[in-house]
Amino acid sequence: MTQNNVLVAQxxxxxxxxxxxxxxxxxxxVESKKYDICYGAxxxxxxxxxxxxxNLSQIVEQDSTIIDQIKSTPAMYLGSCRHKLPNFDDDSHPYEQIFSQFEKLQISAFFYIGGNDSMDTVLKLSDYAKKINSxxxxIGIPKTIDNDLCMTDHTPGFGSAAKYVATSILEISHDTYIYKxxxxxxxxxxxxxAGWLTASSALARNKYSMAPHLIYLPEVAFDKEQFIEDVKKQLKTTNNVIVAVSEGIRDKDGNYISAGETAEDTFGHAQLSGAGKTLEYxxxxxxxxxxxSVEINVLQRCASHIASKTDLDEAFVQGKKAVEFASNGVTAAMVVIKRLSNDPYTVEYDYAVIKNIANEAKSVPVEWINKEGNNITKELFNYLLPLIQGEVSIKYSNGLPTYMDVSHLHKRSEK
Amino acid sequence: MTQNNVLVAQxxxxxxxxxxxxxxxxxxxVESKKYDICYGAxxxxxxxxxxxxxNLSQIVEQDSTIIDQIKSTPAMYLGSCRHKLPNFDDDSHPYEQIFSQFEKLQISAFFYIGGNDSMDTVLKLSDYAKKINSxxxxIGIPKTIDNDLCMTDHTPGFGSAAKYVATSILEISHDTYIYKxxxxxxxxxxxxxAGWLTASSALARNKYSMAPHLIYLPEVAFDKEQFIEDVKKQLKTTNNVIVAVSEGIRDKDGNYISAGETAEDTFGHAQLSGAGKTLEYxxxxxxxxxxxSVEINVLQRCASHIASKTDLDEAFVQGKKAVEFASNGVTAAMVVIKRLSNDPYTVEYDYAVIKNIANEAKSVPVEWINKEGNNITKELFNYLLPLIQGEVSIKYSNGLPTYMDVSHLHKRSEK
Incomplete structure (x- = not known):
């Protein structure tokens, strides 16, 4: 019997x-009348x-609560890769392999959830499909905490990371205000x-705390002398100054701000300190x-226990929309979100041609950064605020959040 | 009219x-029939x-919900200090000042919430009170994320930090398992x-993940060669190895494990990298x-949004018990918690003589560390598990946790 299956990967x-x-x-x-099995690679x-x-359809058939469990589990249930396909004119072999797998599994739609690099894969597979008349x-489904994908108002994953960053800044401010x-x-x-996530630290501000008092994004050339002047000025009115800084700040010549140039570790390696550590010194x-200095590190991208409900809900809808678009014949596209209004926050979903998205990046517009280059404007604040709204109810067991079993990823032996 | 007031500080x-x-x-x-006003210094x-x-009584009188709000706000609502009193035989001046303030405010009981150093202050003030027949x-009320106070089963603040550490390790494990x-x-x-908090990383383990696969506490001399052997061995069976390490690990000669010896930053300073960074290299x-390497940093001590309910409830009771003990005539003491049973977890509250506590520290017993020095025993796991149980319901506003206004701390200009 001929099937009409879909394949999804992350x-x-x-x-x-x-x-x-x-x-x-x-x-x-599962809800679709058109498709049979949902496979995950x-x-x-x-x-x-x-x-x-x-066979994801089978897994969900055995326990329908799994959809909700997957929804609130951090990182990739299907695992990830950082694999760039060659140009098919140079090497068509992997494309032949992939499309032969599509045929074998009777795949009529392939969904790839990822960021800029993954959209490059979507573009190449789309172009190859066109070439062979497949x-x-x-269809690409966006995600990135960096919020730097073009053609979409914002990307799934960003709102939750922004909520984590703002919450952490708020809690760190309480931690620092205690000493005189x-x-x-x-x-x-x-x-x-892109400075979107660093900018979201501004959401921590409230009636009793203006932390972070200074914000530096990679979109503005970083000047160490001006930074010291900014901090000195702030210290005149504020005992405990909190600075939010992007890992990617660079000087006017485009060099990363780091203490790496002269530092060596015990093995004689140049030791590349991060931007925060460098500014600390x-x-x-x-x-x-x-x-x-505090480096929030990977926690900002994996702390599901404080995810934004708005973010998770929108990510879910974008997954559903991808299937709907595919069943309507859309291809070579990425699902996008369009903001209709900030207050009340309303959005609609659409798709955009993949070739306008792959390998492009969206920076914070300079008009959303103050002229001193050490803060964000009210417009950017208003853009960010709706994205962190709402809390996700996480189940706890034995004092810890319960996430999906991912032993299929790491127990598997190396090929 | 003569009042019977109490004073509390952190x-x-x-x-x-x-x-x-x-x-x-x-x-x-507030509930007491004996005491009038509760002041906070x-x-x-x-x-x-x-x-x-x-005047904390007045603040609570105006809004009784404030007690719950204070309960779930991170850090110190009253602010903190790191101030060591001199021996009163050398310099009695600050003691005279303090006891004159007690008299002025009609204080009959003083409560000091803190760790080892703060208990030194409790001891000194107790001794001085005895000397002048006051x-x-x-009374001291314990707190420290380090869990290293003597004479008490565990300390308030530790359970919440342990819950944060274990949750972070669990989420980081999902973050790392995605790559093949x-x-x-x-x-x-x-x-x-003390390795208590590092040990609590073991609580992250579950049926699909044994992370952290290796745990190193400061109670065991750290051997770099053995560490590399441990990691190599682990990598044979586990693709993504997660190591939990205390910031305070030292070699057999007592030297901290850090890359600080030869590293210099751009200013020519010796750059003291942390233990994690050193092991990364x-x-x-x-x-x-x-x-x-990931340094969890201050977030482990200020993340109220994922506090342990058991911890916060016990801390609250210990505050109440301090008042009860004082009203029964107890002095020169610290409130302690005694564990009666692990399962079901049951405790009772008591007090201990302060001179047995101040300036002492409690390490993890060596019999609770495995003989290879890279893991903890089941006994330690069972000791830790009850302390992270239960979640605190935090109010959110505009996407962020709502904590108490602490502008009385940081808007005040320097004296």
Whole structure:
């Protein structure tokens, strides 16, 4: 019997919402009259090349609560990869393998959930499908905590990371306000080329706390002398200054701000300190007050226990929309979200042609950064605020959040 | 009219539960038939020396929900200090000042919430009270995420920090399991001299994940060569190895494990990298797999949004018990908790003589560490598990947890 199946995979860096989009794809396939089985490839496109699959329809059939469990589990239930397909004009072999797998599994639509690099894969597979006159629908579903995908108002995963960052800044501010001595706390936030996540630290501000008092994004050339002046000025009115800084700040010549140039570790390696650590030393040297740097690190992209409900809900809908678009004949596209209004916050879903998205990146517009380059504008604040709204009810067991069993990923032996 | 007032203050490093003990002191004073006003001194004993107080009874009278709000706010509502009183035989001046303030405010009991150093202050004030035949009750209420206070089964603040650490390790494990390449992730956890908090990372283990696969506490001399052997061995059966390591690990000669010796930053300073960063470089050099280090940093002591209900409830009761003990005539003591049973978890409250507690520290017993020195025993796991149980319902507003306004701390200009 001929089947009409779909295949889904996940790729790139983790977010808290990427499994919610996966859950949306599974849910829509199960509900669909058009499609039969929803397969998942493990570890992105490499799972297709290696023929490693899960029958997701079957898993959900056995326990329908699994869709909700997947929705609130961090990182990728299907695993990830960082695998760039060659140009098919140079090497068509992997494409032949992938499309032969599509045929074998009777796949009529393939969904790839990921960021910029994954959209490059969507573009290449779409182009190859066109070249061989394949009717298989290829659709990208966005995710990235960096919020730097073009053609969409924002990306799934960003709102939850922003909520984590703002909550952490709020809690760190309470932690620093307790001492009656001048201090500077520098918090380094992810986003090497785009400052969206660092900007979201501003959401921590409230009627009793203006932390972070200074914000530095990678979109503005970083000047160490101006930074020291900014901090000194702030210390005149604020005992405990909190600075939010992107990991990707660079000087006017485009060089990353890091202490790596002269530092060596015990093995003689150049030791690349992060931006936060570098500014910590700078403040210690130039101002001499108590100073600490905090790198929030991977926690900002995997803390499902404080996900944004808005983010997870939108990620789920985008997964469902991908299936709907595919069944309507859309291909070579990515699901996008359009904001209709900030207040009340309303959005609608659409798709955009993949070639306008792949390998492009969206920076924070300079008009949303103040002219001193050390804060964000009210417009950016208003853009960010709706994205962190709502809390997700997580089940706890034995004092810890309960997430989906992912032993199918890490217990598997290396091929 | 003669009043019978109490004074409370907070000192040392922040925890998530120290305000819950404060809430307990306020609640017990308000309910008490014996005491009139509960005053709070700002920034520990320095607030007494500077005469900076809040009338906490009045604040609660105006809004009774404030007790619950204080209970779930991180760090110190009254602010903190790191102020060591001199021996009164050398300099009795601050003691005279403090006891004159007690007299002025008609204080009959003083409660100091803090860790080892704060208990030194409790001891000194108790001894001075005895010397001058003062009838004022002086009682310590414990707190520290390090869990290293003697004479008590565990300390308020520890359980919440342990819950945060275990949750973070669980979420980081999901973050690392997604890639089909060998990797090592080193998570550095607070606790310079005691390994309790690092040990609590083991609570993250479940049926699908044994992370952290290796645990190193400061109680065991750290051997770099053995560490590399341990990691290599683990990598044979586990793709993504997660290591939990205390910031305070030292070699057999007592030297901290850090890359500080030869590293210099751009200013020519010796750059003291943490234990995690040092082990990251070691793995990179000696094994060559993908490696990352994560320093959880201050978030483990201020993340009220994922506090342990058991911890906050016990901290509250210990605040109330302090007032009860004082009203029964107890002085020169610290409130302690005694565990009667692990399963079901049952405790009772008592007090212990302060001179057996101040300036002492409680390490993890060596019999609770495995003989290889890279894991904990089942006994330690069973000791830890009850302390992270239960979740605290936090109110959210605009997407963020709502905590108490602490502008009385940081808007105040420097004296």
């Amino acid at each position: 790729s790139g860096g983790p977010t808290v919402a990427i499994n919610s989009s996966l859950a949306g794809v599974i849910a829509a396939t 493990l570890n992105g496109v490499t799972g297709i090349l290696d023929e490693r699959y899960l 009717n298989i629908r290829i 001595v001048k201090s500077v706390t520098i918090v380094e936030i992810m986003g090497r080329d 700078l403040v210690k040297e130039q101002i001499g007050v108590k100073v600490r | 000192s040392g490093g922040p925890t998530v539960a120290i305000n819950s003990s404060l809430a307990g002191v306020i609640a017990a004073t 700002l920034n520990g004993v320095t607030g007494i020396l500077d005469e900076r107080y809040l 009838n004022i009750r002086i 390449v060998k990797s090592v992730t080193i998570v550095e956890i607070m606790g310079r001299d 070691l793995v990179k050099e000696q094994i060559g797999v993908k490696v990352r």
